[in-house]
Every structure is written in C-alpha cells, then in structure tokens.
Amino acid sequence: MRVKRYVVDTMPDAMHSIRSELGSDAVILSTKEIKVGGFMGMFTKKKIEVVAAVENGTKAAAQEKIPAPPMNVPRKAVPEAYQKAASAAAPPLPPPVTVREAAAGKSFAEIAAALADPLEQGGGVAVMPPLTKTEPPDIRSEDTAAEQPEPEPAAAAESDVLREIRDMKQWMERIARYSSGAAELPDALETWRSRLIDQEVDAVLVEEWIGYVLERYREEGSGWSSERFEEVLREQIDGFLADRIAGGIAPDTRIVYIAGPTGVGKTTTIAKLAAEQLFKQGRKVGLITSDTYRISAVEQLRTYASILNMPLEVVQSPGDLQRAMFRLESCDLVLMDTAGRNYRNELLVAELQSLLAKELKSETLLVLSLTSKSRDMKKIAEHFGRYQLDKVVFTKLDETGSYGPLFNVLNDYPLKLSYITNGQNVPDDLLMATGEQIGGMLLGTGGG
Known part of the structure; x- marks a missing residue:
C-alpha cells in the first residue's frame, strides 16, 4: 500500500494531484484544515492537508515520472546492526493490511489498530514488513543491476514510508476517537449531529464540531442537559463565523x-x-x-x-x-x-x-x-x-x-x-x- 500526504489550497487541487500520482483507485483517508507560513502566528495562510492511499499493483506505479527505488533492499546493503535486529525479531509479522481490506465491515478504531500493528510489533524501523505481497519488477538496467545500492537512499526511502504511515495512523486514531462509529454519542449530541448532516454540512466540519463537543462532555463529566450540548455546539459555530462575517460595504469604498x-x-x-x-x-x-x-x-x-x-x-x-x-x-x-x-x-x-x-x-x-x-x-x-x-x-x-x-x-x-x-x-x-x-x-x- 502506498500512502501520500498533500498540502493544497483546495480540494479540487488535491483530487487532481491524487488522481495523477496515485491513480483513480486511490482512497482519501483524511482531510484537515491547517495554517502554514506567517510570522509569530500572524499572516498565516489556510491550507488543506489530505492523506491518500492506494494499493500496490494499480496504475499508480506506472504513472510515476521517476522510478522509485525497490523497497526490498539486498541484505548486503543493510547495516549489520539492522540484520541482527531483524534476526532476533519475534514471531513473523502478518501480511500488510490494505485500505479496502481494513475498511470492509470494520469501525475506524479497528482500522487504526490494524494500521498500527506493523509498527508496534516490529518495534520501529528494523523489521518493517514489505509493502507488497509480490516482488516488484526489477526496473534497473543490466549495468546497474550488478551494483549494490547505496544504503543511504534505501534508508531515506524507508524513513519516508514510516513517517507517512505514522501520520496516517495518527489521523485514523483521531477519526476513530471522534467518530460515532467508534463510540456511542449521547442522544442529544447524536440529534445535533443528524441535524448538521441533514443540513448538508461537509463531513469535515461535522466531525470537527461534534468531536469538540464530545471532548468537552468527557472532560466535564456526564449529566449535561440538551441545552448544554446546544450551547457548546453554538460556541463552535460562532467561533467558526467570527472572522468570516464582513458586514456591509465599507464607507470608503468607491x-x-x-x-x-x-x-x-x-x-x-x-x-x-x-x-x-x-x-x-x-x-x-x-x-x-x-x-x-x-x-x-x-x-x-x-x-x-x-x-x-x-x-x-x-x-x-x-x-x-x-x-x-x-x-x-x-x-x-x-x-x-x-x-x-x-x-x-x-x-x-x-x-x-x-x-x-x-x-x-x-x-x-x-x-x-x-x-x-x-x-x-x-x-x-x-x-x-x-x-x-x-x-x-x-x-x-x-x-x-x-x-x-x-x-x-x-x-x-x-x-x-x-x-x-x-x-x-x-x-x-x-x-x-x-x-x-x-x-x-x-x-x-x-x-x-
């Protein structure tokens, strides 16, 4: 499975990049509004962070402009300390979990746990399982095939993959924590969530607002009235609108x-x-x-x-x-x-x-x-x-x-x-x- 993170201005930009780089079979795992740049918290620009994934074997590999180095690094190129750590590893790891396999009939919490297994069982970098079930085709020429690849590029590629998987795991855990599929919402909060969905509010905003109310509810303890749920949700909506209301035409506008x-x-x-x-x-x-x-x-x-x-x-x-x-x-x-x-x-x-x-x-x-x-x-x-x-x-x-x-x-x-x-x-x-x-x-x- 290939995972990639994009930081874009709009969702159409993200969709274009995902389709061109990962192919039409790619699946969006998460979206998040972030702020980048600026100075001392001012003059920041609003961006959208999108994490997407695709199973290996699709046309995503064929669309790469520059061939990626093979993930199965020859044993001679791996530092000796890594070889010893791999030899002393505990029981063999389960096969990698694809997005479709993990998502079929499971909650967000179960998906996050499935994605976490390869990192937790292997103890980190040394025993990262291969990302494909079959050997990728050898795209090197005859002259370079005999040469041993440098350990530095291989380690860098492995580090990038681990970083992207860890980012994906954190997003899946966050979604699982606030999703109604992972934890049953109080009846009053479920009613408000249904109201937002019926009003055609984007899922990103629904989960953000409902997640915040649920977190406050857990921090302050149970016993909230339905009016309290509405009050806290209204605080979120008012905060969202605070810097998005412009008033009328400015007095000095010509x-x-x-x-x-x-x-x-x-x-x-x-x-x-x-x-x-x-x-x-x-x-x-x-x-x-x-x-x-x-x-x-x-x-x-x-x-x-x-x-x-x-x-x-x-x-x-x-x-x-x-x-x-x-x-x-x-x-x-x-x-x-x-x-x-x-x-x-x-x-x-x-x-x-x-x-x-x-x-x-x-x-x-x-x-x-x-x-x-x-x-x-x-x-x-x-x-x-x-x-x-x-x-x-x-x-x-x-x-x-x-x-x-x-x-x-x-x-x-x-x-x-x-x-x-x-x-x-x-x-x-x-x-x-x-x-x-x-x-x-x-x-x-x-x-x-």
Whole structure:
C-alpha cells in the first residue's frame, strides 16, 4: 500500500494531484484544515492537508515520472546492526493490511489498530514488513543491476514510508476517537449531529464540531442537559463565523463589482444594494452595467435606476468604463453589474478581469444562490476566486431549507459573508448577515 500526504489550497487541487500520482483507485483517508507560513502566528495562510492511499499493483506505479527505488533492499546493503535486529525479531509479522481490506465491515478504531500493528510489533524501523505481497519488477538496467545500492537512499526511502504511515495512523486514531462509529454519542449530541448532516454540512466540519463537543462532555463529566450540548455546539459555530462575517460595504469604498454565474439574481441584488446605500447610508449612488449579453438585462436595471433616481451607464470595454467613471465622479459609490457568464468557460470569466479598475478603492462581491448544489457553489467560487474576490452574497434564502452549503463555501474559500437576500422585493428583502442569524438558521433555533 502506498500512502501520500498533500498540502493544497483546495480540494479540487488535491483530487487532481491524487488522481495523477496515485491513480483513480486511490482512497482519501483524511482531510484537515491547517495554517502554514506567517510570522509569530500572524499572516498565516489556510491550507488543506489530505492523506491518500492506494494499493500496490494499480496504475499508480506506472504513472510515476521517476522510478522509485525497490523497497526490498539486498541484505548486503543493510547495516549489520539492522540484520541482527531483524534476526532476533519475534514471531513473523502478518501480511500488510490494505485500505479496502481494513475498511470492509470494520469501525475506524479497528482500522487504526490494524494500521498500527506493523509498527508496534516490529518495534520501529528494523523489521518493517514489505509493502507488497509480490516482488516488484526489477526496473534497473543490466549495468546497474550488478551494483549494490547505496544504503543511504534505501534508508531515506524507508524513513519516508514510516513517517507517512505514522501520520496516517495518527489521523485514523483521531477519526476513530471522534467518530460515532467508534463510540456511542449521547442522544442529544447524536440529534445535533443528524441535524448538521441533514443540513448538508461537509463531513469535515461535522466531525470537527461534534468531536469538540464530545471532548468537552468527557472532560466535564456526564449529566449535561440538551441545552448544554446546544450551547457548546453554538460556541463552535460562532467561533467558526467570527472572522468570516464582513458586514456591509465599507464607507470608503468607491466602486463595488457584482460577479457571479447566470441565474443567481445579480441584477435584483444590485438594485437592493443601491437602495440600501441610498436610504440607510445616505450615499449618492451611480450604477454601471456590462451585462449586454442577456436580453432585457439593461432595461431591467434601467427601470430600477429610474425608480431610485440614480444615473446609469452601460459599458462594453475598459475604455467605456473609464468614461463612465468620469461621468459618475460626483457619486459617493458606484455599483457595477457584471455580465452573468458560464463559469466553466475560462475565456468568458477572464473577460471580467479587464473591466476591474483596481486603482480605486473597490470591493468585489460574489453572488451565489443557496438553491445551488454545494459542489457547484465551490466550483463557482474556485473559478471566480482568481479575480480577487472579497465578499460573498447568498441569494434565495426563502427558497431553501438547507444552509450547510453556506458554511462549506466559507470553510473552503477565503470569502467573508456580507449580505443575504430572502425575496424579490426591492429594497426590503436584503439582510446584512450576522453570526447569530446564520448560526440560528443552521441549528433551527431562529434567524431564518
């Protein structure tokens, strides 16, 4: 079995690397959000650590660009002390446990124990069992086959394998410790876990939050009321949202770009934002649209601009945008409606970049619909995220009862939640997001 650890920005990056290096038969053992880099705890970057494995004999070996050194090191190349330790070892080791064999009908705790056996029985490095049941093909040429391999590369390869297996063991033990399959959860906590799953929250977040509550429960002893479980779980959710809520448009922002795919309600959202800034913030607002691809898109926004008594400019190129900004220089804030394009078409999405005038104090808001699938929302955020997105607006709150995808997007991408819309009425159906409101929606305790 071959095990490898990846540190990536997004899960699609991890999937691409795993498939290209380990093949389509690879199995993901664990995922974890980590922070790397920075100075004295500041300026760190959020990454995702993924551990994957594949059984030997698949096409993973054929996809290696550089042939790996054979794991069965000739006895003459092994230091003498290692040979003595191997000779004095206790009873022969069981055959290696593959991921599929270990997972079949067993709990996470049993899997972790199975993976731990080779290390514990052999006492460490000296008697590491072979990773394959059959001899790997000799890929050396005739000239090099007669030469004895250097002990240093062999020892280094063995050390890397042991390190990856130990990392995998630690992850499996952690999953086993917090998984409901390894230990029966209290009834109240099991109810909350089912609630999160029904809300389509990613398994990574569910296990992290429920695992934390379970750990606190064990530390403080039994006797918790159902309200106490909800209170501690709410603490976790509030902590998650603490640095992911952005509030409204900043007072010193001069231009706001509204980006997103087709059909999410960008034009209606821009009208709501314009009314909110005009009536609640007292700012003079101008509108720009570049959405000349969709029939009646300009007329729809022109109607809103007429009702709100706001100037509207239509642009089709960067030159048009500069002239439009000059004509709107008396406005405190300019809201720009970008064309709704197919996010899967790289050329169409790239057109947005040419229309972003970053010399001004600006914000870029990504508009997503809560009625979309979680994986589609993530794919949209990934594509548009190449153009310096700042905040996200979720629409159609009134058309869904599942709020987990909102948390999944915020967990996987560096976006801050700004607004939520819950209807078609302008300007009423626009809500500035708060942690209390979003947390209550997820747990079903109010805020929807």
